[in-house]
Amino acid sequence: MxxxxxxxxxxxxxxxxxxxxxxxxxxxxxxxxxxxxxxxxxxxxxxxxxxxxxxxxxxxxxxxxxxxxxxxxxxxxxxxxxxxxxxxxxxxxxxxxxxxxxxxxxxxxxxxxxxxxxxxxxxxxxxxxxxxxxxxxxxxxxxxxxxxxxxxELGMGTSIIEQAEKMGAKNFVHYSFPRHMSYQLLAMRRDLLRETCEAKGINFVDATAPDPTGDAGVPGAQQFILEDVPRKVKELGADTAFFSTNCSMQEPLIKSVLEQGALYPQQCCPSPYHGYPGALGIEIPDDKKGDVDYVVEQISAKIAEKGGTGKFSTWPVxxxxxxxxxxxxxxxxxxxxxxxxxxxxxxxxxxxxxxxxxxxxxxxxxxxxxxxxxxxxxxxxxxxxxx
CATH class of the missing domain: 3.40.50.11400 (Rossmann fold)
Incomplete structure (x- = not known):
C-alpha cells in the first residue's frame, strides 16, 4: 500500500x-x-x-x-x-x-x-x-x-470462513442484532457464512448482542462482548473464530479474543486501523507516521505477547x-x-x-x-x- x-x-x-x-x-x-x-x-x-x-x-x-x-x-x-x-x-x-x-x-x-x-x-x-x-x-x-x-459482503460470506479455516477454526461465532439482520446484504452474508461453515464442517453459532443504538448504548454493547467471549470460549473451545457486524464492538472483541486465545479473521469493516490500535494500546510516534512495516510489526508484536500469532488478520486496505x-x-x-x-x-x-x-x-x-x-x-x- x-x-x-x-x-x-x-x-x-x-x-x-x-x-x-x-x-x-x-x-x-x-x-x-x-x-x-x-x-x-x-x-x-x-x-x-x-x-x-x-x-x-x-x-x-x-x-x-x-x-x-x-x-x-x-x-x-x-x-x-x-x-x-x-x-x-x-x-x-x-x-x-x-x-x-x-x-x-x-x-x-x-x-x-x-x-x-x-x-x-x-x-x-x-x-x-x-x-x-x-x-x-x-x-x-x-x-x-x-x-x-x-x-x-456476499463475497465475505465465503472468504471470512476460508480465512478462519486456515487459522484452524472448528467453530464460528457471528455476533449481530435484529436491526442489522434487517439489512438485506448483512442477512444474506450471515446465511452464506452459515452455508460455508456447513460445507467445511465448521460449527456456526448465531449469537445475538445488544444493539449499540439501544438503551444500553455503545458501552453496554461493548461490555456484553467483553463478558460473552469468555463464555463462548469456555463452551466451545479456543479454536473458535469470532465476528461482529458492528464497528463499536471490534475493539472489545479483539481484546477479549486475544485474552482467550481464540481466532479473529477480520472486522466488520476490515482495515489494519479498525479496532487494532485501540485494543492493543498502540501509539504511533511522529517519526513512524506512514511506515506501514512499523505498524504491522507493532500489531504483530502485541499479538505475539499473548500468543496470538497467526490467529488475527484483516484487509490491507x-x-x-x-x-x-x-x-x-x-x-x-x-x-x-x-x-x-x-x-x-x-x-x-x-x-x-x-x-x-x-x-x-x-x-x-x-x-x-x-x-x-x-x-x-x-x-x-x-x-x-x-x-
Missing part, C-alpha cells in the same frame, strides 16, 4: 486516542489552504458517523477537509440514528441548501439516507450523491444514490476510508468535467487503485432475490494480511 493511504490512516489515529472514545472531537480549522484554482467555486459535502460509531470515516472526512479547505463541508449523523432519522435528513438538506455544493458523500449510508436524497431532489437535481456502506435495502439505495460503494477519499476524488473528477457520466467504473477503479497503491477491480451488485442488476452499485473484496 502506498504511503498516501497509510499516512492518512495513521494521521487520524494520532488525532485522537481510540480507546473509550464515545464523543466526536471538534473539527479543527484546516491546516492546508484550499486549491487555488477555479475548482474553489464549488463545494462537496461529506456526512459520516461520529468517532464512536465510525472512527475511520470520520477521520477520513476531516483529512479531506484539511486537504481541500473550504471546498469541503462536514456533517455527522447522530449515534442513535435509528430513532433520529429526521436529524440525518436535516443534516443532508442543510448541506444541499448551499448552492455551491455539487456533490454529497455519505459514509456510512445509514437508514434515512434514501429519504434524505429524496428530500434534496425536491429542491434541486444537480447534486451527485455517493453512498458508501449502505444500511438500507440495496435496490432502494441504488435507485436513489448516483453511485454506491460497498465492501463485498482501510476500506471505509477508501470510500470517503475515493468518493471525494471521484466527485471532483465529475464536477470538473474529467468524467462526463455520473457512473464511470473505469475512472472509479483508477482512483481507488491510486489511493490503495495496488490494482483494484470492482464488481457490480446483482440482487439475486429480486433479479435486479445495478451498474452503479460497486462491490470491493480484498485479500488478507495475517499478524
Amino acid at each position: 502506498k504511503k498516501r493511504l497509510i499516512g492518512l490512516a495513521l494521521a487520524m489515529l494520532m488525532a485522537i486516542p481510540m480507546a473509550g472514545c464515545n464523543t466526536p472531537a471538534a473539527t479543527e480549522e484546516p491546516a492546508a489552504e484550499p486549491a487555488a484554482d477555479a475548482a474553489a467555486s464549488y463545494k462537496i459535502g461529506i456526512m459520516t458517523g461520529t468517532v464512536s460509531q465510525g472512527e475511520e470515516e470520520y477521520r477520513a472526512a476531516e483529512q479531506m477537509k484539511e486537504k481541500y479547505g473550504d471546498q469541503i463541508i462536514l456533517q455527522t449523523y447522530p449515534d442513535n440514528f435509528m430513532k433520529e432519522q429526521e436529524t440525518t435528513i436535516s443534516n443532508v438538506v442543510s448541506m444541499a441548501s448551499d448552492p455551491d455544493v455539487k456533490a454529497i458523500i455519505v459514509v456510512q449510508a445509514i437508514p434515512g439516507t434514501s429519504a434524505a436524497i429524496d428530500k434534496v431532489r425536491e429542491m434541486r437535481d444537480d447534486i451527485l450523491f455517493i453512498a458508501g456502506v449502505p444500511g438500507e435495502d440495496p435496490d432502494m439505495i441504488a435507485s436513489k444514490a448516483d453511485v454506491v460503494f460497498q465492501a463485498d 482501510p476500506v471505509n476510508m477508501l470510500f470517503v477519499e475515493g468518493g471525494v476524488e471521484y466527485a471532483k473528477a465529475y464536477i470538473e468535467g474529467d468524467i462526463t457520466e455520473k457512473v464511470d467504473k473505469a475512472k472509479l477503479e483508477e482512483i481507488f487503485s491510486e489511493i490503495a497503491g495496488s490494482p483494484i477491480t470492482l464488481s457490480t451488485f446483482t440482487n439475486e432475490s429480486t433479479g435486479n442488476e445495478f451498474n452503479n452499485f460497486f462491490m470491493f473484496l480484498s485479500e488478507y494480511i495475517t499478524f
Whole structure:
C-alpha cells in the first residue's frame, strides 16, 4: 500500500486516542489552504458517523477537509440514528441548501439516507450523491444514490470462513442484532457464512448482542462482548473464530479474543486501523507516521505477547476510508468535467487503485432475490494480511 493511504490512516489515529472514545472531537480549522484554482467555486459535502460509531470515516472526512479547505463541508449523523432519522435528513438538506455544493458523500449510508436524497431532489437535481456502506435495502439505495460503494459482503460470506479455516477454526461465532439482520446484504452474508461453515464442517453459532443504538448504548454493547467471549470460549473451545457486524464492538472483541486465545479473521469493516490500535494500546510516534512495516510489526508484536500469532488478520486496505477519499476524488473528477457520466467504473477503479497503491477491480451488485442488476452499485473484496 502506498504511503498516501497509510499516512492518512495513521494521521487520524494520532488525532485522537481510540480507546473509550464515545464523543466526536471538534473539527479543527484546516491546516492546508484550499486549491487555488477555479475548482474553489464549488463545494462537496461529506456526512459520516461520529468517532464512536465510525472512527475511520470520520477521520477520513476531516483529512479531506484539511486537504481541500473550504471546498469541503462536514456533517455527522447522530449515534442513535435509528430513532433520529429526521436529524440525518436535516443534516443532508442543510448541506444541499448551499448552492455551491455539487456533490454529497455519505459514509456510512445509514437508514434515512434514501429519504434524505429524496428530500434534496425536491429542491434541486444537480447534486451527485455517493453512498458508501449502505444500511438500507440495496435496490432502494441504488435507485436513489448516483453511485454506491460497498465492501463485498456476499463475497465475505465465503472468504471470512476460508480465512478462519486456515487459522484452524472448528467453530464460528457471528455476533449481530435484529436491526442489522434487517439489512438485506448483512442477512444474506450471515446465511452464506452459515452455508460455508456447513460445507467445511465448521460449527456456526448465531449469537445475538445488544444493539449499540439501544438503551444500553455503545458501552453496554461493548461490555456484553467483553463478558460473552469468555463464555463462548469456555463452551466451545479456543479454536473458535469470532465476528461482529458492528464497528463499536471490534475493539472489545479483539481484546477479549486475544485474552482467550481464540481466532479473529477480520472486522466488520476490515482495515489494519479498525479496532487494532485501540485494543492493543498502540501509539504511533511522529517519526513512524506512514511506515506501514512499523505498524504491522507493532500489531504483530502485541499479538505475539499473548500468543496470538497467526490467529488475527484483516484487509490491507482501510476500506471505509477508501470510500470517503475515493468518493471525494471521484466527485471532483465529475464536477470538473474529467468524467462526463455520473457512473464511470473505469475512472472509479483508477482512483481507488491510486489511493490503495495496488490494482483494484470492482464488481457490480446483482440482487439475486429480486433479479435486479445495478451498474452503479460497486462491490470491493480484498485479500488478507495475517499478524
